[in-house]
Amino acid sequence: xxGSHKIFYVGAPIxxxxxxxxTLNVTExxxxxxxxxxxxxxxxxxxxxxxxxxxxxxxxLELKVLQKRILNRIFCHFRFPSxxxxxxxxxxxxxxxxNADAHSEAHxxxxxxxxxxxxxxxxxxxxxxxxxxxxFPPAVAKALAQLTTLNGRLPQGSxxxxxxxxxxxxxxxxxxxxxxxxxxxxxxRLIDDITISSQKPVSEVRLTKIxxxxxxxxxxxxxxxxxxxxxxxxxxxxxxxxxxxGLWVNRGTPKLEPEKRVAxxxxxxxxxxxxxxxGRFADDYHQEYLSVSGKVALxxxxxxxxxxxxxxxxxxxxxxxxxxxxxxxxxxxxKYCRRAKxxxxxxxxxxxxxxxxxxxxxxxTHVQVATRLQKTLNKKxxxxxxxxxxx
Numbered sequence: 373x374x375g376s377h378k379i380f381y382v383g384a385p386i387x388x389x390x391x392x393x394x395t396l397n398v399t400e401x402x403x404x405x406x407x408x409x410x411x412x413x414x415x416x417x418x419x420x421x422x423x424x425x426x427x428x429x430x431x432x433l434e435l436k437v438l439q440k441r442i443l444n445r446i447f448c449h450f451r452f453p454s455x456x457x458x459x460x461x462x463x464x465x466x467x468x469x470x471n472a473d474a475h476s477e478a479h480x481x482x483x484x485x486x487x488x489x490x491x492x493x494x495x496x497x498x499x500x501x502x503x504x505x506x507x508f509p510p511a512v513a514k515a516l517a518q519l520t521t522l523n524g525r526l527p528q529g530s531x532x533x534x535x536x537x538x539x540x541x542x543x544x545x546x547x548x549x550x551x552x553x554x555x556x557x558x559x560x561r562l563i564d565d566i567t568i569s570s571q572k573p574v575s576e577v578r579l580t581k582i583x584x585x586x587x588x589x590x591x592x593x594x595x596x597x598x599x600x601x602x603x604x605x606x607x608x609x610x611x612x613x614x615x616x617x618g619l620w621v622n623r624g625t626p627k628l629e630p631e632k633r634v635a636x637x638x639x640x641x642x643x644x645x646x647x648x649x650x651g652r653f654a655d656d657y658h659q660e661y662l663s664v665s666g667k668v669a670l671x672x673x674x675x676x677x678x679x680x681x682x683x684x685x686x687x688x689x690x691x692x693x694x695x696x697x698x699x700x701x702x703x704x705x706x707k708y709c710r711r712a713k714x715x716x717x718x719x720x721x722x723x724x725x726x727x728x729x730x731x732x733x734x735x736x737t738h739v740q741v742a743t744r745l746q747k748t749l750n751k752k753x754x755x756x757x758x759x760x761x762x763x
Contacts, residue, residue: 376454379539416430437761447535458534459533459534471617472621477571479570479571479606480579481569482583484598489537490533498536544589545561626674628670653693693733698741708727718758721757
C-alpha cells in the first residue's frame with residue numbers, strides 16, 4: 373500500500389555534469405557559467421497575488437529555456453502519488469479543483485498551510501532530493517539544484533519550483549498520507565496547502581492530534597505551519613463554509629463561493645455598460661475583457677449555471693479595433709515581415725503569434741483587411757515552434 377504513495381523517478385540515470393549538459397542541449401561550459409550567475413539570471417519584482425504583495429523571481433530567457441527543458445526532459449520522469457496536486461502534468465488536471473474535489477464528500481476537514489514554503493526550501497534540501505530520489509551523483513545534483521534555486525532558496529516564479537516543492541518531502545510525506553488513509557481519512561497537498569478530511573465526525577482531541585502529526589512531519593524538514601491559516605471546517609456548521617483551496621465544498625461538487633460568483637457577474641455587467649458607453653477600442657478595455665473572461669472561464673469549468681449566460685454576454689462585447697487601431701496593426705505586420713530575421717528565435721516566434729492574435733481581433737470588424745494581413749504574415753511563418761525549444 374505504501375508503494376502507491378511514494379514518488380518514483382523512472383528516468384535514465386545522469387552520471388555526470390557533461391551528461392546533464394547533453395540532456396539539456398547546452399555545452400558544459402555554458403551550463404557551468406549559468407550555474408554561478410545567481411541574481412544576474414533573474415528579474416526580481418513585487419506583485420500583488422491574492423491580495424498580498426509577493427516577491428517573484430522570473431528567470432531570464434536563457435535560464436527559463438533550460439528550466440523548461442529540465443521539466444520536459446528530467447522532471448517528466450517522476451511518478452507522483454494521487455494525493456499531490458499542483459505543478460504536475462497529467463491528462464486530467466491536478467490543480468486546485470482536483471484537490472478540493474478529493475474532499476467533496478467530507479463531513480469535516482482540517483486545512484493547514486506551510487508558512488513561506490518556497491523560501492524555506494533550501495538548496496541543500498533540493499540537492500539532497502536529487503541525490504536520494506533520483507540517484508544522481510553529487511556533482512549532477514548540485515548543478516541541478518543551482519540551476520533551480522536563487523540565493524540558496526527556491527524562487528517563486530520559476531517554472532521548476534512547483535515540481536520541486538512536490539518532491540522535497542518524499543521521504544516522510546508518503547508515510548503520513550498512507551497512515552491517514554489507513555484510518556479512513558483523505559490526505560492531499562496542493563503545494564503549501566495540506567488538507568485532511570473525514571466523511572465522519574471527528575473529535576476535537578483527534579483533530580488536534582492530526583494537526584500535531586502534520587506539524588511534526590513538516591518541522592522535520594525545517595518548515596513550519598502558518599498558525600493563522602490552520603482551520604477546521606464542518607458541514608454541520610453551515611455558517612462557516614468549508615473552503616478547500618479556494619473552493620466551496622459544502623454541497624459536494626466544488627463551487628466558487630456565492631459572493632464571488634455574484635462579484636464576477638457584476639464585473640460582466642459593468643464591462644457591458646462600459647462597452648456601450650465608451651466603446652470597445654481602448655487598450656484598457658482589451659485588458660479588462662481578458663481579466664473578466666478568465667473569471668467566467670473558471671465559472672464554466674466549475675459548471676455554474678450562470679456561466680453560459682455570462683459567456684454569451686461577453687461574446688457580444690468582444691474587444692475590437694477602431695480604424696486607427698486597424699491601421700496600427702497593419703503597419704506592425706508590414707514592419708515585422710519586412711524586417712524578418714532570426715526566424716528560429718523565441719522572440720521571433722512570440723511576436724508572430726502575438727500578431728496573429730491581433731489579426732484575429734481585426735477580423736471581427738474588417739474581414740478583408742484581416743485576410744490580407746494573415747496572408748502576408750503566413751509568408752513569414754516561423755520554422756520552429758516554442759515547444760521545440762523546451763522539449
